[in-house]
Amino acid sequence: MSTSVDLVYEQVRQMAANFEFKPAERINESELSKQLGASRTPLREAMNRLTAEGLLMFEPGRGFFCQPLTPELVVHLYEIREALETAAIRAAVERASDDDIAILRQFLTDTADRYADGTPTKEIVRLDEEFHLMIAGLSGNPELVNMIKLTYERIRYVRWIAMRERIDITHAAHLHIFEALENRDSQAAEERMRTHIKTHNAEATEIVGKAYSNLYVPQH
Amino acid sequence: MSTSVDLVYEQVRQMAANFEFKPAERINESELSKQLGASRTPLREAMNRLTAEGLLMFEPGRGFFCQPLTPELVVHLYEIREALETAAIRAAVERASDDDIAILRQFLTDTADRYADGTPTKEIVRLDEEFHLMIAGLSGNPELVNMIKLTYERIRYVRWIAMRERIDITHAAHLHIFEALENRDSQAAEERMRTHIKTHNAEATEIVGKAYSNLYVPQH
DNA sequence: ACCCCATATTCTGTATACAATTCCGCATCC
DNA sequence: GGATGCGGAATTGTATACAGAATATGGGGT
Structure with a gap:
């Protein structure tokens, strides 16, 4: 307990996921531990886990740092998402029971309105993740689900930014993917998932790229 | 430092990777820390990292445990390998320079003999991993390389067992994959990689399933 | 014999102390 | 002016102590 x-x-x-640390910022252990009301020992244990998960960096003798989100990293993480989630949906088409699919359809109809009624973006991102993770779950491969989750953690912030301009079409894309799954059309499902993620990849990368160029505007 | x-x-x-802990064994921190000549603090930090990487398990209040390799887990990890490595080789076909490919060919010719001259299995597994990681590296996606590496860590022992009966045909399979890459034939490269990994998946799973209890005898 | 509960023992969880290292400002030198 | 070296302060790395939870032990009741 x-x-x-x-x-x-x-x-x-x-x-870390919400980028409350500045990129590449060195994290002061004593200060943060005080702020969180614990001592350095449990804090360091937690930060070691987060380092292994890719949310922080660690340099021996210098401590823990915020892992900065560069445009390259975003591209790389989205490529991984694409690989993992296309594999997941392929497995899902094979292995999902009709009941599973019915539940997924229920989820989509239940949440359809939320994408249009001014629900906060943060909540939309959560629903979006939930849909993707439900599909991943249907792969029957918990390790795969876990890897996808970890990848999400690392790009959640940029997804939140990107989602603000995409809320309207997201649900349609999900429905499109779902229908291929429902029809047990493996190839279509994979291809739609791939396209979906590639689209978001392009947008997210553009956003991070812009943020970066804004940061580094030379001053005269 | x-x-x-x-x-x-x-x-x-x-x-952990060599399964010197018994499956699901509870790991005594004091004992292990003495054995390694350090105190519990750095040991716990290390074990937290390894837990995040999937090599150990952790239960609050009960401590760290060896993560047992079940047949299911092997299937799941090989599925992940398949997803990640097919994505990697697709990217490699697009992005690898001719020089990169020349280096890879060199590696294959340099190491060809080792697969037939009684080199220890452990070393063969290392070469096998190195080949796969070189291809992964050509994807230009270091995060992807890292995930593949972590997956290897978790199945290295079973790969070692499986490899003992596969050494002769492994190099041929690698050459076959490489040639598709050299010809910039994305589809063939991906398909050959997929088949290669699927084959090993089937074997590894069979081995773990058959000899589940015998798997963990200490090796020499 | 078995189960249950109280107690003793072991082990984990966390705080803290101190040593080792890095960081930072300042003076010095070229 | 920029590089270099040198304290001193700040910060990390590790050991250790101790509280409390989990587990093992043992005895008494059924």
């Missing part, structure tokens, strides 16, 4: 490390872990994870 | 954590980390990683 003891949980100080888990609490700290969740808090720091949130902070 | 001497970094006891990194030393301990590497040692425990080796122990």
